[in-house]
Amino acid sequence: MMLLTSALSALWLATAAHGAVQQDAEGNVKSIGVSSGSSASRHSAHGTNAFFQQLRTHSLNQPYLDSDMQSRWYDFGGDTIIRTDQYIRLTSDRPSQMGNLWSKVPLTATNWEIEVEFKIHGKNQLYGDGFAMWLTKERGREGPVFGNQDRFEGLGIFFDTYKNNRPGVVFPYVMAMVGDGRTSYDKDTDGKNQELAGCSARGIRHANVPTKFKLSHFQDKYLKLELQYKNEGEWILCFETNEPPTIPPVAYLGFTAETGELSDNHDIISVNARNLYTTAPPTKSTPGSGKGKGKVTGQQTEGSWTWFLMKTLFFFFAVGGAYVGYTAYRTKQQRSHRF
Numbered sequence: 001m002m003l004l005t006s007a008l009s010a011l012w013l014a015t016a017a018h019g020a021v022q023q024d025a026e027g028n029v030k031s032i033g034v035s036s037g038s039s040a041s042r043h044s045a046h047g048t049n050a051f052f053q054q055l056r057t058h059s060l061n062q063p064y065l066d067s068d069m070q071s072r073w074y075d076f077g078g079d080t081i082i083r084t085d086q087y088i089r090l091t092s093d094r095p096s097q098m099g100n101l102w103s104k105v106p107l108t109a110t111n112w113e114i115e116v117e118f119k120i121h122g123k124n125q126l127y128g129d130g131f132a133m134w135l136t137k138e139r140g141r142e143g144p145v146f147g148n149q150d151r152f153e154g155l156g157i158f159f160d161t162y163k164n165n166r167p168g169v170v171f172p173y174v175m176a177m178v179g180d181g182r183t184s185y186d187k188d189t190d191g192k193n194q195e196l197a198g199c200s201a202r203g204i205r206h207a208n209v210p211t212k213f214k215l216s217h218f219q220d221k222y223l224k225l226e227l228q229y230k231n232e233g234e235w236i237l238c239f240e241t242n243e244p245p246t247i248p249p250v251a252y253l254g255f256t257a258e259t260g261e262l263s264d265n266h267d268i269i270s271v272n273a274r275n276l277y278t279t280a281p282p283t284k285s286t287p288g289s290g291k292g293k294g295k296v297t298g299q300q301t302e303g304s305w306t307w308f309l310m311k312t313l314f315f316f317f318a319v320g321g322a323y324v325g326y327t328a329y330r331t332k333q334q335r336s337h338r339f
Contacts, residue, residue, distance in 0.1 A: 090257035128162030147256030197239035
């Protein structure tokens, strides 16, 4: 009986393992079930087959705070207000505010993707100044660049809602700047000469759908920024470069916002950071070749799993039968010795 139970348990575990691996029609792994709240899934990034795994140390979702009214992974500062059921408000719609949100530990992954839901809104027809996302060597230093220090070292993504002096450019404007620790951001020209890449994003304020941005980085391959603000699920390419800048190997993830005479609400709704890593590309069969090593289809994979489970079950039944036969033989021998 114990052997039969063991056999059924083994069969159940094998079936569970098979169910945890989902495959597409071509036999490629789509997702793998991972315990402890982490996840590892496959997606296509810049034409490259890749897996991503959630980085809980740099992700932030409701209710944002723990039972001690603290965040395990982030620090909040300045005029930041937290409503645990709605948002993290970096600045309210009031003049002369400055708020920040910084990771407590540096982001050491070389390939990553950061997806952020945010909201820019207010009651005034004139508004400003905007907010920024940072990946910098230093953290938590307030300053004139959307609430962060000037002459920073690292990468800044600026969501600039107020136009100072940049003719021919539609605002709000989203741009990236790479800081070397010495170059200053020129606020009077909205960073025109410091811009790595950027795009206009008219309609990103008071959008009718959840507004998001997604920044993807593969070391020495590409840096890409996508926006969602026109239709839900529709990602608009803001910029992409095949010559990504050098980001400090130890960089903190941060979000800051600033208001001057003009103001706005700058809210962070959620932050989801993922570690990206590549896999070996699938082997393609040669057209017209019957002997080529093509992809294993889902049906073939399913059949191989079924045959494996059948053999496993037969093995346990065989061992169980041998054990029962041996026990019966020993019992018979013991009885014969008694007489």
